[in-house]
Amino acid sequence: MAKKTITFDDIAQYTGFSKTTISRYFNRPDSLTKKNRKKIADALVELDYHENKVARILANGRTEFIGIIVPNLSLHYYSSMLDAILSTYERFGYKFIVFSGNDQEEMERQYMKELFAYQIEGLIVMSHTIPSKELASYDIPIVTIEREDLYTNSVNTDNYLGGVQATRILYEADCDIYIHVNSSLSETMPSYGRIRGFSDTCAELSLEHQIFSRELGSSYEQMEDSIHEFFNTVDTLYPSRRKGIFMPNDTYANIFCNLLFRKYRTFPEEYCVVGFDNSPVSRNSMIPISTIGQQIDLIAASAVEILDDQIKQRKAGTADKNQGLIHKVIPPVPVVRETTKKR
């Protein structure tokens, strides 16, 4: 009934060649005569052959798998990054086995075990739960993206520059006082750099500024509440002064802008707002929000490129175990919209 799977043996029999020749047809076609190639090509169609890469893996060790662990896909940042990573298939040919972590550390270890069992050649980690030191202990090329990366290769946005850019956008709009809110980040988090970028730039330009450090919460309701409180504070603290607000991301910026609207029925001259990420919410907002965009495609491509290099080095036996870590940094891109108009 169900014809058994067609293998090289079948093709060999059918064409009169040996298995080896069939194998070579796929791997080094030029080592066959054009005529014989045609003969085999015909046989493939005739027998309806489908290649089996699993067998190839067992024979030559190369899976062309890269594992990916993301924290979740509900945040646009992660899903667009994943999209960009998947798109590198056309350039590098790697196939991606994807897991979504959801902050469960033990579960993520289980994911890693599965990935290793399938002989992945490299791993991209975007989730934050497993320390980079532990990641580094696995004997496999790893790149982390926008997370603690003390012991791993990484690709990150130049967050410091992002902070600088955000501050400069506000500066161009000529505010009286400059304000940044953020949750109290660990200094090992790449995004910590934004805070430094902000305060350094303010200092450099001699701008009156203030940093509000407070937990902003994780659920949308919590975020709304904390931003609301922040808004009330700022609004009463600096009346009739033009306030330049640098929010930690676009979602917060949007909530803030909504509060402005509710109170003032328009986007008031007294405020300028800059977000971060250039996510859809920043341009879906009633007044499109100025923001700092990350170069997602570039980050993704760099991550896979680093892995690809290391994978090739391993294959060639050139793996300088002690060559030091790669920490690639990608500049962000300012996106000026309506919330930072000159006065």
Next chain:
Amino acid sequence: MAKKTITFDDIAQYTGFSKTTISRYFNRPDSLTKKNRKKIADALVELDYHENKVARILANGRTEFIGIIVPNLSLHYYSSMLDAILSTYERFGYKFIVFSGNDQEEMERQYMKELFAYQIEGLIVMSHTIPSKELASYDIPIVTIEREDLYTNSVNTDNYLGGVQATRILYEADCDIYIHVNSSLSETMPSYGRIRGFSDTCAELSLEHQIFSRELGSSYEQMEDSIHEFFNTVDTLYPSRRKGIFMPNDTYANIFCNLLFRKYRTFPEEYCVVGFDNSPVSRNSMIPISTIGQQIDLIAASAVEILDDQIKQRKAGTADKNQGLIHKVIPPVPVVRETTKKR
């Protein structure tokens, strides 16, 4: 130097058992004595053994791979669906190889070829490019989600019910005229049902209603333009009547609401708006938008469950080739927010 990989052979040597016993340790542990199990367990730790599922695949044929093809991950609907599918790992144990299609038909065929080469056991297709008839021609369990599904198993939202629910929300808010815009959908698209749900409900309740059918574009700018034009039409066509607007999705609904604000500086009594998808934009909007939510988790779980059933049937040889297609339908959930207040 680099210790070669530890295999069953090594463990067998180390423990004095045979390869077979080691294999059984993993697959039918109860067939060993407790003492011997312990002995092997210790050896595994001692030798730092890591399982190799690729070899297992070659031997028993089960990859536990499911392939996924999404059109993109920038739309929240797709990324949250993917997230939900990945989360079924805990329940079913399947690993997912993911491709993002980007509407390139030939590229998607290439993806499918790769997936088959890796011996996937099932396939979930969310992209729209390849006709279901072609999909069905591949000899593998397939489930499609929210796309043309004439020849494949599928899981879809009950779009008709969604249309009914949206209309009823507007009806509860007591509008004078009911309006639905949509691009001219093919009747084979599941979402076509929403249009029917809308008009049937209007007819049933004897509501004055109108359907605007026009291309809404794919880029955000195009969308803005076409919604703007639609807004102008509606706003001038039915002055001083309370208009109940059912938009095809939340992004459109948000654009529409923004236009309302710009013109009226508030959300006017003259309008009610319902979106579709319950995506973040619907609650990030200045006035949280009423919408129809799809049960993403349920859809995802159902899709994997159907695949799992069919995969098991195949393994058991119970595959009734002609048992007919499964078209599972999941009811949506109305989410009433601020844009459909009673007057």
Next chain:
DNA sequence: TTGTACGCGTTATCAC
């Protein structure tokens, strides 16, 4: 240019 023979790491089938 082509073929032979063996290895990759596991599971399945029998036997004991």
Next chain:
DNA sequence: GTGATAACGCGTACAA
């Protein structure tokens, strides 16, 4: 309860 042996499908020295 355990072991020997043959698959699984392909790659690759080495030989011809």
